[in-house]
Amino acid sequence: MMTKSVFKKALKNPLSKAGFIIIIGVFLLAMFAPIISPYDPDDINVKAILLSPSWQHWMGTDGLGRDVLARMLFGGRISLLVGLVAVGISTAIGILLGAIAGYYRGWIDTVIMRLVDVMLSIPSFFLILAVIAFLTPSIINVMIVIGLTSWMGVTRLVRAEFLSLTEREFVQASRTLGAKDARLIFTHLLPNSLTPIIVSSVLGVAGAVLMESGLSFLGLGVQAPQASWGNILTDGKDYIQFAWWLSLFPGLAILITVLGYNLLGEGFRDALDPRSENK
Amino acid sequence: MIKFAFLNNKLLNRNAKASGVILFLLLLCNCSKPAQDLTDYTKTYPSQSGGTMIDAMTGEPSGLISMIAGESASSAISGNIFNKLLKYNKNLDLEGELAESWQVSDDQKTITFKLKPNLKWADGKPLTSADVLWTWHAVIDEKTGSPYASDYQLVKKAEAPDPLTFSVTYEQAYAPALDSWAGLQVLPEHLLKGQDLHTTAFARNPVGSHYYKLDNWTHGENIKLSRNPSSVLGQAKIDHLVSRIIPDSSAQFLELMAGNIDSMGLDPIKYARIIPARPELLQKLALYKELGNSYTYLGFNLKHKPFDDVRVRRAINYAIDKQEIIDGVYLGLGINIASPYKPGTRWSNPNLAPYPYDPNKAKALLKEAGFTDTNGDGILERDGKPFSFEILTNQNKEREKSAVLIQRRLKAVGIDVKIRAIEWASFISRFIKTGDFDVVVLGWSLGLDPDQYSIWHSSQQAPGQFNFIGYNNSIVDKLLEQGRLELNPDKRMKIYHEFARVLLDDSPIVFLSAGYGLTAIHKRVKGIDSPAPPAGLGWNSETWYIPEPLRRNEISAN
Secondary structure, eight states: OHHHHHHHHHHHSHHHHHHHHHHHHHHHHHHTHHHHOSSOTTOOOTTSTTOOOOSSSTTOBOTTSOBHHHHHHHHHHHHHHHHHHHHHHHHHHHHHHHHHHHHHOHHHHHHHHHHHHHHHHSOHHHHHHHHHHHSOOOHHHHHHHHHHTSOHHHHHHHHHHHHHHTTSHHHHHHHHTTOOHHHIIIIIIHHHTHHHHHHHHHHHHHHHHHHHHHHHHTTSSSOTTSOOHHHHHHHHHTTTTTOTHHHHHHHHHHHHHHHHHHHHHHHHHHHHOGGGTTO | OOEEOOTTOOOOSHHHHHHHHHHHHHHHHTTSOOOOOOOOTTSOOOOOOOOEEEEEESSOOSOSOHHHHOSHHHHHHHTTTOOBSEEEOTTSOEEESSEEEEEEOTTSOEEEEEEOTTOBOTTSOBOOHHHHHHHHHHHHOTTTOOTTHHHHHTEEEEEEEETTEEEEEESSOOTTHHHHHTTOBOOOHHHHTTSOTTTOGGGGSOOOOSSEEEEEEETTTEEEEEEOTTOTTOOOSOSEEEEEEOOOHHHHHHHHHTTSOSEEEOOHHIIIIITTTOHHHHTTEEEEEEEOSEEEEEEEOTTSTTTTSHHHHHHHHHHSOHHHHHHHTSTTOEEOOSSSSOTTSTTSOTTOOOOOOOHHHHHHHHHHTTOBOSSSSSSOEETTEEOEEEEEEESOHHHHHHHHHHHHHHHHTTOEEEEEEEOHHHIIIIIITTTOOSEEEEEEEOOSSOOOHHHHOTTOOSTTSSOTTOOOOHHHHHHHHHHHHOOOHHHHHHHHHHHHHHHHHHOSEEEEEEEEEEEEEETTOBOOOSSOOTTOGGGGGGGOBOOGGGOOOGGGGO
16 A cells, blocks of 8 residues: 555655654653653652752652653653644544545535635634633643644645545546445545645644643643643743753653654655655 | 732743743853853942842833722832822831821821921922822722722811811721821822823823832833932932833843842742852842741632531641641741731731641541542542532742642542642633632732731622632621721730631631742842841832942943
């Protein structure tokens, strides 16, 4: 299948291989956080406030004496979960609307594409800020809101794929043989547009991880005492000159994770690009 | 005057984003050492005039007529521009400011103030008792809508029979009366007559009579004051006061370290950990600590179940380890309290002790109130419903951390707590004014008079009023009413001691701690009383001075 070969090709590129390894690494760390973590992330110790990194606390402790490494590991779970679920939501919406627009065309296409234009014209970070301000800030709301405000790219992509695929011979043939809409969409069109969707989703996760960190940094995302990279960063902001470890480690974690997703996504994109065929 | 305390309230605005950028840049430039400051700030110099002192404020005042603004940002500036009739001296005794003397009638209902002669506004016009009378009319006017109106509405009759005499008559003797006249800033009638105080340009371009006058106000940047040459109380030493508007406290701290501002309020970590660890900061910054007239508390919404049950409130009080909060959040820079009065003052009842940390007693009380863990999940239930609530607080680091510690202690006795920190303005309008909360962690900053009618009296529960927890206790109501009428200080003290005892027993709030006000001031500023007298560090700020050799280059002073 096409996807598999693209994947293989993408991983030939050392940069996207690095991205892949980073993501796998981050995932493993987050997944096995309860086993790896030296402390409970919510274990308060008022006698060990703001200790600098040492053998006992590899990444130091925070303002309530909690181990930063433990909070980073458990915070990683939140960041990745938010990234995946948000992108899952946006991809599902994007595929649905894109498929409808690209397959049926006509007025419904116009309506959906104008809706996309409207959504794209609103700066998404401020839209999300405004929506979260109305809701209770919580991890579930953050996932849903990010998902509901970032489906436009996928919609455009799927629509474009569908527009070109419906003209292809195998689709035309299938239609002539009397295949119904649903069969055409699910067995022919969708599987063949999967690769660009995956690429955009991978890049989307990077955006969602950043968005969650930003919201948590502003106090609108994951709420205390639950750890997330964004709110560990906020805790560190006031003491950056003194307790540098509170800003450095979550900052690096966000940077590396986002970089990983971007490298992998770019790798996919290059592998898909017909002009880079001979490289 | 009573104000909501929201120190270092983080404002969610463009600056929050900007500080994220600054933060990253800082990481990069942290490694470069600043040029060594070789000035010896410990040398003593004779007092001399001149120089500029720069401080920072987190919020910009909405205007400089403080009876309307009702916010600390406004009164911090306007307090340097406008005079009051009376003021508190170093030891918190009242003395005249505009008033030369005052007399209380034998029936205790009339106060007659004699103004100092030859008082002048900064524009040269005479300041007379007519201005005071006009100010009183303004503050009680419904159209003004001043949050401080209630104190002055009790005045039945106010008169200015001659330019130097102002007298007020109350319906009944009113104990906090003199204190209230030490709080009202006198405004010039000749500039404000007939104007709408809410829209007048005067609020941004005021003319006062105090040590300083407004020089320049650059919106969003700074407010500059310069010495008022016709000040009625003599001349302040420092020529210019500049207040820079820096909403983010970490950005303020950077400016303090760089020497671009001279003073700022600190949080315990900056005070006890960061500055002491850096000799180059200690060389130029002096640290001050004073017990403020404020405290932090956990307040219950008494209209919500199960907080209407005193056993539940007491149980939560026993279950919270207050010393842990003082040690862990305030790094020891706080005091355990049992009453809403500053410890050590006459109004604070010395016989009261805070609820000790006793989780077993808490569990027993909860059981008595009908809470048991029927399904073995570690959380107590009553009538099939788990005991679970949300603590709301504003985005204040100390309060958020306190809430986390409380959450952990309450979980240990079987109560499930969630925490939510909300930006200040929406916290007040969305939750406090509507009464839509279960439990809050907040603070009160109090005035010097012991009267706390507006916080605890059952009549003060309307939206926007201060008894938003819905406290309703007829004994407390009666004591508060008596306290306002009693002018004998010893009898008054007994009333408030009894009030505090009932309050502690009833436990409508859990007193968490009284925190120290922590301040850093650049050592170039001399003449500061340390340790701070009862009236506070700034009581004699007009005599603070900056010796010429220590002044910063005036060009960079903006």
